[in-house]
Amino acid sequence: MRAFRTLSPWVLSTLLLAACGGGDPDVPGSGSPSGAPTTAGSFTAVVSFGDSLSDVGSYAPATSLAGNGTPPFFGGKFTTNDTTTGAPTATPLGKVWVENLAASLGLVVTPAEVGFNGASVKCPAAAVPALAATCTAYGQGGSRITDPNGIGHNPTTGAGALTVPVVTQIANHLARFTSFKSSDLVLVYAGNNDVFTQFGTFAAAAAQIQADAAAGLITPDQANVELFAAQQAGNAAMKVAAQELVALVKNEILAKGGTYVAVMTLSDIADTPFGNSPSVAPARSVLTALSQTFNLWLRDGLTGEPVQIIDTYALFKAGYANPGQFGIVNNTTPACDVAKIQALTGNQVTDGSSLFCNATPGAPYNTIVTGADVNTWQFADSVHPTTGGHKIISDTFAAELHAFGWI
Amino acid sequence: MKTISSLVVAAALAGGAFATQAQDNVFKIGVTRYDTHAKTNGISGIGVPPGADAKVGDATTAILVYERLFGPNFGAELVMGIPPTIKAKASGSVEFLNATGTVLSAKNWAPTLLFNYHFFEPGATWRPYVGVGINYTRFRSVKSSLAPDVDMGDSWGPAAQVGISYAITKDISAFASLAALKVKSKVVATGSTVLTTTVDFRPTVYSAGVEYKF
Numbered sequence: 001m002r003a004f005r006t007l008s009p010w011v012l013s014t015l016l017l018a019a020c021g022g023g024d025p026d027v028p029g030s031g032s033p034s035g036a037p038t039t040a041g042s043f044t045a046v047v048s049f050g051d052s053l054s055d056v057g058s059y060a061p062a063t064s065l066a067g068n069g070t071p072p073f074f075g076g077k078f079t080t081n082d083t084t085t086g087a088p089t090a091t092p093l094g095k096v097w098v099e100n101l102a103a104s105l106g107l108v109v110t111p112a113e114v115g116f117n118g119a120s121v122k123c124p125a126a127a128v129p130a131l132a133a134t135c136t137a138y139g140q141g142g143s144r145i146t147d148p149n150g151i152g153h154n155p156t157t158g159a160g161a162l163t164v165p166v167v168t169q170i171a172n173h174l175a176r177f178t179s180f181k182s183s184d185l186v187l188v189y190a191g192n193n194d195v196f197t198q199f200g201t202f203a204a205a206a207a208q209i210q211a212d213a214a215a216g217l218i219t220p221d222q223a224n225v226e227l228f229a230a231q232q233a234g235n236a237a238m239k240v241a242a243q244e245l246v247a248l249v250k251n252e253i254l255a256k257g258g259t260y261v262a263v264m265t266l267s268d269i270a271d272t273p274f275g276n277s278p279s280v281a282p283a284r285s286v287l288t289a290l291s292q293t294f295n296l297w298l299r300d301g302l303t304g305e306p307v308q309i310i311d312t313y314a315l316f317k318a319g320y321a322n323p324g325q326f327g328i329v330n331n332t333t334p335a336c337d338v339a340k341i342q343a344l345t346g347n348q349v350t351d352g353s354s355l356f357c358n359a360t361p362g363a364p365y366n367t368i369v370t371g372a373d374v375n376t377w378q379f380a381d382s383v384h385p386t387t388g389g390h391k392i393i394s395d396t397f398a399a400e401l402h403a404f405g406w407i
Numbered sequence: 408m409k410t411i412s413s414l415v416v417a418a419a420l421a422g423g424a425f426a427t428q429a430q431d432n433v434f435k436i437g438v439t440r441y442d443t444h445a446k447t448n449g450i451s452g453i454g455v456p457p458g459a460d461a462k463v464g465d466a467t468t469a470i471l472v473y474e475r476l477f478g479p480n481f482g483a484e485l486v487m488g489i490p491p492t493i494k495a496k497a498s499g500s501v502e503f504l505n506a507t508g509t510v511l512s513a514k515n516w517a518p519t520l521l522f523n524y525h526f527f528e529p530g531a532t533w534r535p536y537v538g539v540g541i542n543y544t545r546f547r548s549v550k551s552s553l554a555p556d557v558d559m560g561d562s563w564g565p566a567a568q569v570g571i572s573y574a575i576t577k578d579i580s581a582f583a584s585l586a587a588l589k590v591k592s593k594v595v596a597t598g599s600t601v602l603t604t605t606v607d608f609r610p611t612v613y614s615a616g617v618e619y620k621f
Contacts, residue, residue: 025558025595224503236599289454293600
């Protein structure tokens with residue numbers, strides 16, 4: 001008994017130490033959302049926010065055949081556009097995933113804003129009263145999360161792409177429709193242009209660091225430290241972007257009526273012709289890390305929130321590794337022909353952007369690589385999917401929504 | 408009155424007997440060298456190149472020990488150290504990161520409870536002892552040049568020691584001991600990204616000092 005009495009304070013104090021210890025520290029981003037609906041929705045609208053991947057034709061006027069912003073347009077979406085049956089917004093071909101998904105729900109979705117070079121029209125579909133509520137596809141090529149000066153937008157003159165940021169896309173929706181409805185299928189897929197912007201900044205810094213190292217101004221170790229710092233700066237910016245998007249989802253969508261809200265992670269942009277191009281390939285891991293960092297903080301911020309996350313990172317990586325499973329025979333070569341697009345646009349478009357790419361058989365403005373198939377080649381240009389690529393995305397997302405019990 | 412004074416005398420006698428017969432309490436003070444023998448499972452996290460690792464350095468500190476004896480051969484002791492700062496350096500593919508500063512530093516607070524068996528009789532000049540017990544390690548003031556927020560998990564693990572004491576006087580002895588501990592801690596460094604690793608310490612602890620019995 002004496003032994004026990006004497007020992008007990010020690011044991012007790014040791015146990016108390018353990019009690020206030022708390023075991024392993026938490027790892028940010030390891031949680032999950034919770035509380036999203038588990039029953040099927042009665043959807044009357046697909047409300048989509050994002051960038052070029054979700055763009056259903058915002059910049060069509062830039063592809064005016066007459067060259068003056070008036071129809072007909074030969075492009076307008078970041079894919080293999082097809083005008084066989086008319087203008088892009090009415091074509092059954094060359095659709096992007098947002099349109100495919102809406103169609104599978106029996107819904108029509110049209111661009112929220114259409115224009116180029118600083119002039120634009122909001123909800124052009126409202127010219128037909130029956131379509132006035134369909135203009136809920138807000139994604140625009142080049143758009144970032146909060147920075148209005150996206151990729152392709154001239155910050156000084158306002159020329160070029162509109163790049164309305166996601167923060168404003170959501171504000172525009174609230175301005176037009178007052179709130180989100182439980183009958184809205186809300187899809188948020190943004191951040192890719194924040195990756196491209198940060199990657200561009202990193203690449204410029206890296207070039208300077210490597211030049212300094214080659215010139216003997218800094219040691220290889222110093223160069224490595226500087227490269228590490230440049231990468232960390234990019235990651236830090238992606239963390240900010242993710243947290244900004246989380247705040248928008250929570251405060252501007254969920255708090256304003258959003259019920260069926262799916263938020264996409266970013267895929268690994270290294271798994272594209274861009275990521276495999278000679279100038280980018282050496283920094284593939286940096287590019288990958290930017291998406292991963294965004295995804296980590298997106299997941300961290302949405303932990304416990306009533307949304308569903310569609311993890312494009314994992315889904316697309318699996319698809320990229322097993323293209324045959326999706327009927328893809330080529331996931332390395334863009335289907336749009338850079339030289340043909342350059343010729344068609346009078347040398348104004350030299351990067352082969354699929355915005356100006358048309359796949360209509362026999363059309364004089366067809367700019368597809370000879371022998372390419374828009375259904376079995378995955379990429380239209382260095383980063384954007386073909387018609388077939390978009391079909392895989394919409395099929396994949398539909399399967400996820402089905403798994404959530406939403407459709 | 409007689410009863411009370413008897414009691415007082417009895418208590419005094421008892422107290423005296425207690426104090427002189429059994430030296431049940433031992434205080435030790437000494438210095439300790441931790442050879443951390445740490446291994447990690449590699450550093451994982453976004454953008455961390457393959458082969459990234461860390462090497463954990465050794466540390467020296469002072470210890471205070473209280474041992475309570477039970478009978479001539481058994482004792483239980485609590486070892487408390489002044490928390491030493493343990494530092495880690497980047498190694499492997501990320502060795503260059505040491506240029507950013509101290510990649511990881513932490514004060515480890517590691518109370519250890521040991522149950523000892525002392526050979527020979529009390530009063531013997533040389534008394535070897537062996538002990539087994541448990542170690543609790545907690546890391547505090549965890550800092551990194553790579554991330555503003557670093558946490559290290561607590562650890563519980565077995566501990567064992569061998570030692571010897573040499574009686575200089577009846578009350579004062581010198582001691583030396585060698586202990587082995589098993590400490591495992593998950594490290595989570597949060598900045599723009601999150602880095603994690605698990606450090607597996609197998610420290611060998613060399614201690615020496617003086618002890619006072621009463």
